[in-house]
Amino acid sequence: MSTTIAFIGLGQMGLPMACNLQKTGCTVHAFDLSSQACTKARELGLGVAASAREAAEGAAVVVSMLPASRHVESLYLGDDGLLAVLPAGTLVIDSSTIAPATVQAVARAAAARGVLMLDAPVSGGTVGAAAGTLTFIVGGPASTLEAARPVLQGMGKNIFHMGDSGAGQVAKLCNNMALGVIMAVTAEALALGTAHGLDAKVLSQMMAVSTGRSWATEVCNPWPGVLDNAPASRGYGGGFGNDLMLKDLGLAVEAALGAGAAVPLGELARNLYALNSRAGRGQLDFSSIQQLLGAK
Amino acid sequence: MSTTIAFIGLGQMGLPMACNLQKTGCTVHAFDLSSQACTKARELGLGVAASAREAAEGAAVVVSMLPASRHVESLYLGDDGLLAVLPAGTLVIDSSTIAPATVQAVARAAAARGVLMLDAPVSGGTVGAAAGTLTFIVGGPASTLEAARPVLQGMGKNIFHMGDSGAGQVAKLCNNMALGVIMAVTAEALALGTAHGLDAKVLSQMMAVSTGRSWATEVCNPWPGVLDNAPASRGYGGGFGNDLMLKDLGLAVEAALGAGAAVPLGELARNLYALNSRAGRGQLDFSSIQQLLGAK
Amino acid sequence: MSTTIAFIGLGQMGLPMACNLQKTGCTVHAFDLSSQACTKARELGLGVAASAREAAEGAAVVVSMLPASRHVESLYLGDDGLLAVLPAGTLVIDSSTIAPATVQAVARAAAARGVLMLDAPVSGGTVGAAAGTLTFIVGGPASTLEAARPVLQGMGKNIFHMGDSGAGQVAKLCNNMALGVIMAVTAEALALGTAHGLDAKVLSQMMAVSTGRSWATEVCNPWPGVLDNAPASRGYGGGFGNDLMLKDLGLAVEAALGAGAAVPLGELARNLYALNSRAGRGQLDFSSIQQLLGAK
Amino acid sequence: MSTTIAFIGLGQMGLPMACNLQKTGCTVHAFDLSSQACTKARELGLGVAASAREAAEGAAVVVSMLPASRHVESLYLGDDGLLAVLPAGTLVIDSSTIAPATVQAVARAAAARGVLMLDAPVSGGTVGAAAGTLTFIVGGPASTLEAARPVLQGMGKNIFHMGDSGAGQVAKLCNNMALGVIMAVTAEALALGTAHGLDAKVLSQMMAVSTGRSWATEVCNPWPGVLDNAPASRGYGGGFGNDLMLKDLGLAVEAALGAGAAVPLGELARNLYALNSRAGRGQLDFSSIQQLLGAK
Structure with missing residues (x-):
């Protein structure tokens, strides 16, 4: 690829994703609000811009990988947002995990300016980001996905098209809600087994x-x-922090409230991760729920 | 093998297991309290005895595969039970999924008579039982397991030694508690996704x-x-009936009460399967929890 | 009182509240989007206006009692909303049970125009509304509450000042979350007792x-x-419909998500009322949760 | 009354109950396995025996108030148990909160010897025990209750006859399951309200x-x-210790398992109190669940 790509958000996920894009031959203009992240990006050979707007200048594609809904709104919307300056026909790929409603609001604003937008949250963690084996869970028009496919393939392996704008986020939340519950019940099972004298390793095997x-x-x-x-x-x-899982479960619950859906295990898990956070383990990997539920 | 084996309990799991044992060259004396099950066993070429005691006569090994704790107690304990007549050195393998405490009581009675006993509940379902690919989850002395290994290998593929008497049951309950929760949260995720317009098949993939x-x-x-x-x-x-999952979750909760363990997701799942049973789906596969939690 | 009061929302709660205000000597201009409700109001002797704006003309006080956040937004906000025409100094009392964030948005818009606003959701149900014995759970400035006190006393008995704008709604949601859980666990207790042969009446006594x-x-x-x-x-x-309780528990969960609070029992109860709704009892009193949890 | 009464179990509840009986004119022979408790009883003027058997000699009534099922079994059953020596016609009142199945086993053994037995757990706490205002929740034959009524009235105010042997325990567990859930959801509501800036005292009022x-x-x-x-x-x-509430909720869950009942909120509460115990608050009052769920 010889595309010019603006990459906004150079955290644990974004940085290796941007590096992988550059390896495909793209010109990458990277940016992050943290100057520390920018320094690290420069050390890895990325061209770093002075602002998101500067990064986006002349770019055919904008990829963003940000922590939460408010950062995505702030990047794209409002008088200072990118959508106020991006030319029609620009392709925007947001890979953040955020509220489906936020994605839809940004996508509507993009459409009003002729900008093409996908929500494309990922599965695979920092290991997949580094190896370029991420799974992209995509929402948006099929034609936009086809245009974006080469870019996504530069960062990942599997691509699932889940439906219209926001559908990628909904699917990601469904997966992570299941994950959050599965991790916690595995911790329950290991605590129960070891309480009866079993060896956690043999039980796990x-x-x-x-x-x-x-x-x-x-x-x-x-x-x-x-x-x-x-x-x-x-x-x-x-790993994947307890408070990030708590955020994703909160988004899943919000999605359930919006649809009048019953997600009793998902909501209970949200509360367990909230209690784990209250017990001081918010920054640890979410598997530290084992400490809440019973561990040696 | 040229061993003579008494096989008690010829249901959906027991019957194919007994047939597989016979295929290894063992002499199998089968029995079930249901005459219908006995007829089916005869049609499949098994030798069927008139009672559990008759089946056990001359057998070096007794294998049992029964629905619940009370059936196992009734088979082995009391004046009419097999332990009153089995010679010292007989090997007893109980593959039922029952309360760990019941197993331990029977194992103590067996030990008092010099009878060797294992709890060896299985994973793999009717498909694994037919194919001879079951996983055995074993509790009891290591030396007894070694003696039993050829018999178990005649019915399954993987053998896990979990610890002393009852440990096989505890481990099975841990696995099934996780399974019950995982099935239900998967149903929650599919209901949530489809409520937002996603396709259940693509979401599942x-x-x-x-x-x-x-x-x-x-x-x-x-x-x-x-x-x-x-x-x-x-x-x-x-498949695996809702009320069987409900039974296993009840046993897991009992095990948690005994150990003072916290299993919030396991206990919530138990209640969801109880509600699914109340809604008339007790005899359906446990994945019918989807009907409780949201389905088209 | 000789105040002129616009009363918007003449449902099961609003209508008797408006009638009680008229009995105090106030002039009440009532309005509801449902012509059926307006007819009923006329039959009870209330003066009914042709629109909310007409009702508000010349009124010193506006009281609203509406089903959900979107109705309140629609009544007050936007170019067609009441706030666009109410003179500075008008007193607005919203007694609907809605999201605290909605109240705060409306209150900010009111303040910007010099309109005084309280959130004053009620406890006491249709019985309390008819008898004039409602409890008002109030958020907003203390001075505004003092100005509103005679009006509130025309409809109720107890007045609690919970804090700033939105605090009345938060407190109402706290109470109703507790109520929803208490009702459901009482149903659990009665189902458990009767399953063991107890008489539900004696157990309740x-x-x-x-x-x-x-x-x-x-x-x-x-x-x-x-x-x-x-x-x-x-x-x-x-009574109080299952789906109204479901709505209130949803608002409570939203409030918990916003504050990062753990409300495991509240969230589980929300799911139980959602399942009760799915089973076809959404329009019945919320105590019909007994049917979900176990009843003869 | 001029009855001679053996009172076994002189803890925080038993001691004031025994003293109140003595005030009615009864002769009380008290006993506790703890010599410390016996000393305290002597200081309060009770006659203390050297053993439970000695206490029961010549007594027409035996009252027991013990911590758990195993203590009650140990007091009454077996070769050393009281039932081996109590004359036919003796009245036994067990006020411990224990498993209904244990009560029923002891009651059967009592009936076999012509001893009359009631389960009569109490509500009212240490305050009610001291004031003689306990509520007795009674299971057993109506005629036995009539015989016991004067004794119960010496210690309490309200008497509810719930049904046959064990029914008193079932009813007590139903009440305490509700109480455990109600306390925890009240803590959730207070944490939610204060997280939004409300004053816990005003919210509670x-x-x-x-x-x-x-x-x-x-x-x-x-x-x-x-x-x-x-x-x-x-x-x-x-107050009432967290681990005592945990015990009672465990008994309620056991009763639910036995009846195939769904008690989702009760079981979740059990897990919350188990987590509170794991966090080191097992010996504190059960209202310390506030610390788990959110407190300043």
């Missing part, structure tokens, strides 16, 4: 090849020492 | 390769039409 | 003088036949 | 006269400083 298997038994086991590479085995450092 | 993946997204998807072979696509017939 | 007592045991018992005047004894007709 | 009212708002408010006499205002000391 059995479950990992049985009907109770999941990403929590196989990849990110919450019990310390079961998997050497899991956050649980390094004091729950790194 | 995305989740099946993402962090929300599980046996419920891949093998037994609860949304009708997503997987052709899943119970959901045939009116929730067949 | 005991609880009503013990530590488990509540409005649900004493006034609105969910078990049919325990209290002759309760909705449960007339097929759950009348 | 409003709720106490509204539909959310309960023993938790009026008598044992969980927020420090709202009620001067509540445990919350003295560091959650005294």
Whole structure:
């Protein structure tokens, strides 16, 4: 690709994604509000702009990877937002995990200016971001997705088209709600088993090849020492933070309120992660829910 | 193997297990309290005894596969129970899913008579029972497991030794508690997604390769039409009944009460399956929880 | 009082409240979007205006009692809203139960025009509305409350000042969240007791003088036949609808999400009322949760 | 009364109950396994026996007030138990809160020896025990209750006959399950309100006269400083311990499992009190659940 791409948001996910895009031959203009993040990006060889607007100048594509709805609104909307200056025909890909309603509001504003927009939140974590094997969960028009496909393939492997604008976010929230519950019930099972004298490692190995298997038994086991590479085995450092899971579960609950849906396990899990945060583990990996539910 | 084996309990799981044992060259004396089950066993070429005691005569091994704790107690304990007549050195393998405390009581009675006993509940369902690919989740002395290994290998593939007597049951309950919660939260996710206009099949396909993946997204998807072979696509017939899951979750809760453990998601799931049963779906596959939580 | 009062919203609560105000000597100009409600109001002797704006002409006070946030926004905000025409110094009392954030938005718009505003949701139901014994749960400036006090006393008995704008709504939601949970756990207790052969009436009588007592045991018992005047004894007709409780619990959950608060029982109750609605009891009294949780 | 009564169990509840019986003119032979408790009883003027058997010699009535099922079994059953020596016609009143199944087992053993037995757990706490205003929640034959009535009236005010043997325990568990949930949701409501800037005292006062009212708002408010006499205002000391509530909720869940009943809120509350215990507050008053759910 020889496209010029503005990449806004250079955190743990955004930075490796931007680097992967540059490796495909694209010209990347990167930006982050944190000067620390910008420095790190420069060290990795990215061209860093002085502002989001400067990054977007001359770019055919804008990719954003930001923490929450308010950052996305602030980037695109209002008199200072990018949509006030992007030319018609620009392609905007927002890979943040945010409220479907926010995505839809931004997409409407984009459409009003002839800007093409996708919501494309990802699955795969920092490992997938670095390896370029992310899964993109996309909402927006099919034709826009086709235009964006080469860009997405520069950062990931699987692409799922979930429906219209916002559908990518809804699907991501559905997945993460399931994940949050699955992690917590795995922690319950390990606490229950060990309370009866079982070895957490053997129990996990059995479950990992049985009907109770999941990403929590196989990849990110919450019990310390079961998997050497899991956050649980390094004091729950790194990984996907408890408060990020709490945010995603809050967005899922909001989506459920909007649709009048019943998500009793999802809502209970939200409360468990809230209690885990109250107990001082908000910044640890979300598998630290094991500490709340029972651990040695 | 040329062992003589008494096999008690010829239901949907027990019958194919007994047939597989016979295929290994063992002599199988089968029995079930239901004459209908005995007839079916005879049609499949098994030798059927007139009673559990008659089946056990001359058998070096007794395998039992029964519905609930009370049936296991009734088979082995009391003046009429098998333990009153089994010679010392007989190997007893109980593959029922029952309360750990019941297993331990029977194992104590067995030990008092020199009978060797394992609890060896299984994972893999009727498909695994027929194919001889069950996973055995074993509790009891390691030496007893070694003696039993050839018999277990005649019916299954994986064998996990979880610890002392009862540990197999505890581990099975941990797995099934996780499974019950995972199925229900998958149903919540599919209901939430479709309420926002997503296609359940595409959402399931995305989740099946993402962090929300599980046996419920891949093998037994609860949304009708997503997987052709899943119970959901045939009116929730067949499979693992709602009331069996309710029973297993009840046993898990009992185990949690005994250990003072917190299993909030497990206990909430128990109540959801109880409500699903109250709504008339007790005999359907447990993935019919989708009907309770939201379905077209 | 000789005040002229515009009263908007003549439903089951609003109509008797407006009538009580007229009895104090005020001139009431009533209005409702439903012509049926207007007819009923005329039959009861109220002066009915042709529009909300006409009702508000010359009124020193506007009282509104509407179903949901969007109705309140629509009444007051925008080019067609009342705030565009109300003179500075007018007193606005909104007694609807709505989102605190909506109240705050309307109050800000009111303040910008010099209009004084209170949120004053009520407790006491249709019985209290008719008898003039409502409790007002008030948010807004203390001086505005003093100005409004004679009007509120024309419709109710107790007045609680909870804090600034929106505080009345937050407090109302706290109360109703507790109520929703208390009703449901009372239903659980009655189902559990009767499943063990207890008589629901005797059990209720005991609880009503013990530590488990509540409005649900004493006034609105969910078990049919325990209290002759309760909705449960007339097929759950009348009373406070399941879907209204569901709405209030949704608002409470939203308030919890906004504050990062843990309300596990409140959120579980929300899901139980959602399941009760899905089972076809959305229009029945919320004590029909007994039917979901177990009843003869 | 001139009856001779053996009183077994001289804890915070039993001791004042025994003293009240003595005040009615009865001869009380008291006993407790703790010598400390016996000393305290002697200081209050009670006659203390050297063993439960010695206390029961010549007594027409035995009253027991013990911590858990196993203590009651140990007191009455087995070769060393009281039932082995009590003459036919003796009246046994067990006021402990224990499993209904235990009560029924003891009652059957009693009946086999011609001993009359009631389960008569109480409501009213240490305050009610001291004042002689306890409520007795009774299971057993009506004729036995009539025989016991004068004794019960010596210790309490209200007597509810709930049904056959065990029914008193079931009813007590229903009440306490409701209480445990009500306390926790009151704590949720206070945490939610204060997170939005409300004053816990004003919020409690409003709720106490509204539909959310309960023993938790009026008598044992969980927020420090709202009620001067509540445990919350003295560091959650005294009162009804978290782990006692956890025990009672465990018994309620067991009763629900036995009956196939759905008690989702009761089971969630059990888990919340288990988490509160894990957080180190097991010995504090159960209103310390406020600390788990959110407090300043």
